[in-house]
Amino acid sequence: MTPGNGQHPVLLAVTGASGSLYSLKFMEIMRDIGQDVHLVVSRTGEKVARFEIGDRGLDTLKEMADTVYQEDDLAAPPASGSTRWRAMVILPCTMGTLAAVAHGMSQNLIHRAADCFLKERRTLVMAPREAPFNRTHLKNMLMAQEAGAVIYPAMPSFYHRPRDLDEMAFFLAGRIAESLGFDVKDLRRWGGI
Numbered sequence: 458m459t460p461g462n463g464q465h466p467v468l469l470a471v472t473g474a475s476g477s478l479y480s481l482k483f484m485e486i487m488r489d490i491g492q493d494v495h496l497v498v499s500r501t502g503e504k505v506a507r508f509e510i511g512d513r514g515l516d517t518l519k520e521m522a523d524t525v526y527q528e529d530d531l532a533a534p535p536a537s538g539s540t541r542w543r544a545m546v547i548l549p550c551t552m553g554t555l556a557a558v559a560h561g562m563s564q565n566l567i568h569r570a571a572d573c574f575l576k577e578r579r580t581l582v583m584a585p586r587e588a589p590f591n592r593t594h595l596k597n598m599l600m601a602q603e604a605g606a607v608i609y610p611a612m613p614s615f616y617h618r619p620r621d622l623d624e625m626a627f628f629l630a631g632r633i634a635e636s637l638g639f640d641v642k643d644l645r646r647w648g649g650i
């Protein structure tokens with residue numbers, strides 16, 4: 458585990474939607490900044506990450522975290538509103554986790570932690586990924602947003618002209634980090650045409 462500098466940590470939740478490279482890039486950005494990160498990966502999140510970024514990618518993600526929680530550990534610190542955090546980011550976020558958060562169904566540590574962030578009026582960023590969205594997905598996004606979450610869709614962009622997947626994922630992860638108030642060096646900024 459990498460020791461951080463002791464400030465309020467960011468809670469990073471990785472669920473089983475496609476896009477685990479985003480979470481790895483986000484973690485790298487946080488470590489580069491020197492920000493503490495606590496991590497929880499859902500059971501399916503582990504499976505999808507192993508498939509998309511490989512065992513090595515998933516191991517690296519966990520090694521870079523200051524603390525790793527188990528999805529079913531509802532007695533862990535993020536399950537209580539009394540613990541202090543900088544922000545929570547669910548990246549990527551499945552439609553299942555989105556639905557659980559939107560409807561206050563605290564069935565695992567990720568749902569419960571998100572519920573606490575909303576009730577404590579703390580910053581919760583959710584990066585949903587699915588295509589196409591059905592009506593339920595869209596309604597759940599609106600419901601979560603109205604409850605206080607920031608919906609930051611895991612949609613890649615092209616206007617910064619990424620040369621590879623790493624650059625594509627870095628840009629989205631970096632933009633999410635900047636939405637939390639961090640300065641991300643090497644983030645390509647639009648300079649006009």
Ligand SMILES: Cc1cc2nc3c(=O)[nH]c(=O)nc-3n(C[C@H](O)[C@H](O)[C@H](O)COP(=O)(O)O)c2cc1C
Pocket residue numbers: 471472473474475499500501502504505508550551552553554586587
């Ligand atoms: C390879 C793979 C890719 C998946 N991609 C998505 C996705 O992009 N979005 C989504 O909502 N669910 C996706 N799923 C389904 C979720 O993983 C599944 O609904 C799971 O129960 C969600 O649980 P979690 O939210 O606790 O991770 C995917 C599953 C697999 C195996």
